[in-house]
Amino acid sequence: MRKALALLCMLVACGGKKDEPPAGPGTGSAPKAPAPPADAAPPADWTAACAEALRAAGELTPVRRIQRILDGCQPCGDWTPILAWNSEKGPTRAQLETAMVGCKAFCDTAAKRQFLTKFDEMHGKPGRLPWKVLGEACKGEVSGLPDARYVSAPYFALDRIARAAGADARLAPLLAGITVPLPAVSVTGNGFDLPKSPTTNPHAGPVHVSVSATQIQVGVLAHATLGKDGVVVHAPGESYPGRVVKPIELPAAIDALAPAAPIALIGPSGVKAVRLLETVATLGGKRQLRLAVAASGAPVGWVLAGTIPIDLIPAFRREVPSAHTTQLVLTDKPDAAIAEAKKKSGTLGDVTIAIAPAASVTDLAKLLGALGYFDVQTVALTAAK
Numbered sequence: 015m016r017k018a019l020a021l022l023c024m025l026v027a028c029g030g031k032k033d034e035p036p037a038g039p040g041t042g043s044a045p046k047a048p049a050p051p052a053d054a055a056p057p058a059d060w061t062a063a064c065a066e067a068l069r070a071a072g073e074l075t076p077v078r079r080i081q082r083i084l085d086g087c088q089p090c091g092d093w094t095p096i097l098a099w100n101s102e103k104g105p106t107r108a109q110l111e112t113a114m115v116g117c118k119a120f121c122d123t124a125a126k127r128q129f130l131t132k133f134d135e136m137h138g139k140p141g142r143l144p145w146k147v148l149g150e151a152c153k154g155e156v157s158g159l160p161d162a163r164y165v166s167a168p169y170f171a172l173d174r175i176a177r178a179a180g181a182d183a184r185l186a187p188l189l190a191g192i193t194v195p196l197p198a199v200s201v202t203g204n205g206f207d208l209p210k211s212p213t214t215n216p217h218a219g220p221v222h223v224s225v226s227a228t229q230i231q232v233g234v235l236a237h238a239t240l241g242k243d244g245v246v247v248h249a250p251g252e253s254y255p256g257r258v259v260k261p262i263e264l265p266a267a268i269d270a271l272a273p274a275a276p277i278a279l280i281g282p283s284g285v286k287a288v289r290l291l292e293t294v295a296t297l298g299g300k301r302q303l304r305l306a307v308a309a310s311g312a313p314v315g316w317v318l319a320g321t322i323p324i325d326l327i328p329a330f331r332r333e334v335p336s337a338h339t340t341q342l343v344l345t346d347k348p349d350a351a352i353a354e355a356k357k358k359s360g361t362l363g364d365v366t367i368a369i370a371p372a373a374s375v376t377d378l379a380k381l382l383g384a385l386g387y388f389d390v391q392t393v394a395l396t397a398a399k
């Protein structure tokens with residue numbers, strides 16, 4: 015009996031020792047983990063990458079700044095299902111719904127239902143209707159005030175980034191001073207279809223002159239700041255496209271907005287280029303006037319205005335004539351004028367473009383973009399005889 019009790023005690027003692035951690039050398043007890051230094055970085059998460067992105071954003075051009083923030087700040091996870099909502103290989107309805115719910119996109123069930131219904135209607139078609147209805151339904155909760163004209167997939171992502179970063183003690187100070195450009199769109203969310211150019215400066219304005227087939231309007235392009243309440247829109251004066259003016263009123267209207275600012279000349283891609291001549295004759299040579307085009311590097315689905323880095327004037331007026339002059343006739347087939355410019359690329363000198371009635375703003379942008387490759391800095395625009 016005594017032997018059995020002794021054996022049982024030994025087994026109990028051994029079992030107890032089996033679960034104990036090994037003793038540290040010379041201590042007789044388990045070693046303690048070293049304490050982290052007081053200035054140790056927090057674990058890697060979305061805020062670390064976002065902090066890096068926000069620091070870098072201030073050094074980038076305004077258009078590329080947006081994409082850097084979207085790439086680096088992902089409080090809701092990967093933005094791809096949201097940003098690619100309408101692309102050919104975009105998300106399914108269920109994938110988009112999951113991403114939006116995960117980002118707390120919907121202020122109520124009605125807003126969710128309206129958004130997804132419009133997604134079904136618009137999938138694969140151009141437009142931003144689902145986002146428009148979301149902005150109108152949820153208003154300030156998705157930065158849809160004072161109106162929903164800017165609400166789109168990239169805008170929604172910026173809103174969520176701004177709110178999440180603004181609530182973080184380390185990230186909030188990094189938001190200060192960051193501004194982002196906004197698309198040139200009217201209260202309905204529609205804007206001119208801007209032409210494209212192989213040569214683009216990502217800055218536009220801030221003052222614009224928008225020329226349609228029937229009227230001329232002037233104003234200041236809107237921009238936004240980011241903070242704990244989302245995206246804050248700053249739109250000085252009348253909302254885009256601004257006030258309708260007569261050509262004779264242009265100088266005074268521009269001076270009242272910003273006496274020394276460069277001017278973005280905005281025209282729909284399909285409008286006739288001769289429509290721009292009146293504005294160029296009135297302002298060109300007195301103010302820096304450049305043709306607006308779609309800026310490269312903008313987020314998918316968000317058309318932002320850049321400019322072609324060539325000043326537009328009505329005519330060259332030099333006391334001493336240039337050693338070389340070139341006149342290019344622009345028709346609705348700009349490749350002929352581009353080929354002629356290429357032949358004379360080393361001796362273009364003062365370049366005048368004579369615009370034929372059939373030439374569009376798109377044709378003009380294509381020719382000006384090509385001239386930018388030849389380091390042409392100023393071009394005179396006139397009507398072809």
